[in-house]
Amino acid sequence: MERRPHVLAIPFPAQGHVGPLMKLSRQVARRGIRVTFMNTESVHTRMLQAWGDGDRPWGGIEMATIPDGMEEIKDMRDIEKVAEMRVKVMSGRLEELLRKMNSSWDEKVTCVLADATLGWAFEVAEKMGIKRAMFWPTVVPGLVLSISTPRLVEAGVIDNCGSASSDTAIQFSPKLPAVKSVDFLWRCPGDQRREEIIFRHAMSVNKAVQISNWLLCNSFYELDHAACGLIPELLPVGPLTSTDRLGNFWAEDLTCLNWLDLQPCESVIYVAFGSLAAFDQNQFEELALGLELSGHPFLWVVRSGFTNVDEIKYPDGFLERVSDRGKIVSWVPQEKVLAHPSVACFMTHCGWNSIMEGISNGVPFLCWPCFADQFYNRSYICDTLKVGLDLKAEEAEIVSRHKIQAQLEQLLSDVQIKENAERLRGMARRSVSEGGSSSTNIQHFVEQLKCCSEAVYHCD
Structure with a gap:
């Protein structure tokens, strides 16, 4: 043998x-x-x-x-x-x-x-x-x-x-x-x-x-x-x-795919910060309110441990106000989400796996790094590859809801970033x-x- x-x-x-x-x-x-x-x-x-x-x-x-x-x-x-x-x-x-x-x-x-x-x-x-x-x-x-x-x-x-x-x-x-x-x-x-x-x-x-x-x-x-x-x-x-689902540590909520099917093409803000990032309560609330102010449909991954409090607490009335255009889940099949035609952009912690998956699907990035290689990845995306924008906060600074809204609007209206993302998507797919x-x-x-x-x- x-x-x-x-x-x-x-x-x-x-x-x-x-x-x-x-x-x-x-x-x-x-x-x-x-x-x-x-x-x-x-x-x-x-x-x-x-x-x-x-x-x-x-x-x-x-x-x-x-x-x-x-x-x-x-x-x-x-x-x-x-x-x-x-x-x-x-x-x-x-x-x-x-x-x-x-x-x-x-x-x-x-x-x-x-x-x-x-x-x-x-x-x-x-x-x-x-x-x-x-x-x-x-x-x-x-x-x-x-x-x-x-x-x-x-x-x-x-x-x-x-x-x-x-x-x-x-x-x-x-x-x-x-x-x-x-x-x-x-x-x-x-x-x-x-x-x-x-x-x-x-x-x-x-x-x-x-x-x-x-x-x-x-x-x-x-x-x-x-x-x-x-x-x-x-x-x-x-x-x-x-x-x-190779290597996943969390069970995926597949209902998000059916929800994406109901959304207009390139309309959804996909928000996910990986498996380790954690926000304090004030920043979590500003993020929620920034998504609300954007006026766009959004798919937001809020896993256990995402905030520094024992129980996830949303701003008063937030869930009711966004119920017709917001989908919040604990984990998703991310590559299927990023490949969906309804997704317009990816708000991310800039983990390299997320970057590779986003590039493979031609999705622009709104970058919010938390630690380690994510800071370099942010610079690489925004300054070198030019397929995203930075949502940077100085240390100990809260990123306001208004800054989140403004950066989302700028990203979604930037034709050059979208063209760059499409070009990289073609390169990535040809390579494999x-x-x-x-x-x-x-x-x-x-x-x-x-x-x-x-x-x-x-x-x-």
């Missing part, structure tokens, strides 16, 4: 990381590679609960789980202890799992495909003589920045915590806009500890790059050719999209079609996996 290459895929245990790696894994599996997807037990449980009793859309991927030690954490808000415990528990369990799989399975694990932030996974694989593929899940210029962080610290451009002066701007190439300190990937306004932890992850990426055999990212060459030129070995394999740049890169990766696998099995 012919033995296939076997990839073990390991995501960072968060919604925005699990989803794209699972989509990539399914594409690799469709090309004849055996893929096992390793989740933490807590993440896997959430995914099963979100899916319910129906068939799971693993799409030919096998699933495996390991503990992450979270049961020993007394306060999940202590992000430093959470991060330390995950590394301690998961790195040891990964080595155990790999030894078990390679001693008892006919098709040995020949490659570990892991999120760029999981430096320990690459070290374990290297120690065991297993090939390594690094997956970068966010904007490509951000990878350039992360690779450069040790050198920037050594040169004194940024300090050991990732801080720089407010006027710092780092120019990696004349073809790329300078990276300002307010757009650093690790920036978390008001949360210094989280900022330092994310910065440590960024610092570790350089080593992961050095010991990886392949570098993959969720973008496409035509979008990021200038940044890709600085990392010649990088294989853009995106946009990684799927209308199946047969013979396109991303499709070709995935096939190239698969063919190399097969060659390496033949060498491994020949040695047996």
Whole structure:
């Protein structure tokens, strides 16, 4: 019997990381590679609960789980202890799992495909003589920045915590806009500890790059050719999209699709801030009233934990006043929503998955970043790609309902932004079609996996 290459895929245990790696894994599996997807037990449980009793859309991927030690954490808000415990528990369990799989399975694990932030996974694989593929899940210029962080610290451009002066701007190439300190990937306004932890992850990426055999990212060459030129070995394999519920942590409310069917073409403001963003009550109310003032139909995702109070509280009378044109749900099938002809624009936190999904469907963006790479993504969308507008607030400033209304009106009336979005949509779709740049890169990766696998099995 012919033995296939076997990839073990390991995501960072968060919604925005699990989803794209699972989509990539399914594409690799469709090309004849055996893929096992390793989740933490807590993440896997959430995914099963979100899916319910129906068939799971693993799409030919096998699933495996390991503990992450979270049961020993007394306060999940202590992000430093959470991060330390995950590394301690998961790195040891990964080595155990790999030894078990390679001693008892006919098709040995020949490659570990892991999120760029999981430096320990690459070290374990290297120690065991297993090939390594690094997956970068966010904007490509951000990878350039992360690779450069040790050198920037050594040169004194940024300090050991990732801080720089407010006027710092780092120019990696004349073809790329300078990276300002307010757009650093690790920036978390008001949360210094989280900022330092994310910065440590960024610092570790350089080593992961050095010991990886392949570098993959969720973008496409035509979008990021200038940044890709600085990392010649990088294989853009995106946009990684799927209308199946791959990697979702929440159950989807499908009634929103029927509601969209009833709305006029390009009339609906779609509002969603991902899985982690949280607003205080005052800002939440201003957002609600800004949507009301816009006069447009809107679809708004308000998940649990979206505000800093235990129970979601809308402005007095708001729900009654917008009942004829507002649809509020806890979670949606986002790619189906963005593909719907009724959607006119996307008010977003600027998570990279949302950006890729919006670009793939030619939807303009109203940008409201909250932390980490979202600030750089905002600048990329508005200043470089010119497919959106900024709804920026200075730290501790409330974005008023009137500013929300004004920016929505400006975005919806901007013909050039709409034309730019349509142009990128065409580029994105061509890249993943047969013979396109991303499709070709995935096939190239698969063919190399097969060659390496033949060498491994020949040695047996």
